[in-house]
Amino acid sequence: MASGGPWLHSAPVTPSSDQPPAVTVSEATEVTDELVEAFVALIPQLSTSSPPTSRDELAAIIGSEADTLFVARDEQGRIVGTLTLAVFRIPTGVRAWIEDVVVDDGARGKGVGDALVDAAVAKAGAAGAKTVDLTSRPSREAANRLYVRKGFELRTTNVYRVTL
Numbered sequence: 561m562a563s564g565g566p567w568l569h570s571a572p573v574t575p576s577s578d579q580p581p582a583v584t585v586s587e588a589t590e591v592t593d594e595l596v597e598a599f600v601a602l603i604p605q606l607s608t609s610s611p612p613t614s615r616d617e618l619a620a621i622i623g624s625e626a627d628t629l630f631v632a633r634d635e636q637g638r639i640v641g642t643l644t645l646a647v648f649r650i651p652t653g654v655r656a657w658i659e660d661v662v663v664d665d666g667a668r669g670k671g672v673g674d675a676l677v678d679a680a681v682a683k684a685g686a687a688g689a690k691t692v693d694l695t696s697r698p699s700r701e702a703a704n705r706l707y708v709r710k711g712f713e714l715r716t717t718n719v720y721r722v723t724l
Contacts, residue, residue: 582635598639606662640667656684658694
């Protein structure tokens, strides 16, 4: 995916939005029991067809130079949301893709998703990305409203997938 380079290793980015101070976002730098347990709780809220992310899978994400795993914490320090950002170079420039945004049911509507998206967009911009893309199911109405509010525009395109 990525070919390496200093553009993938920018300094940590702090979101510069007006999210409530009770929400803090950081980049995951190591796999802890707390992180694994958070994914056990969060992934089923995102997808009923995907198992929770394993310790080894989390280590691979965190260890990838193309990926950044953002973690949002509430005022008690509990992990209440995550987002994965992939930044990669293609022949037409540096691009970024947001994947697997999930906010705990009990933390929704409190600025968690807002803070995660701000952090990801800031990191992508610092890495030189020309665009940031994401997909979101139409049934995720609150998430779709968030993305529009954050400046994302609905694109007219086809998304294709092959299952391997």
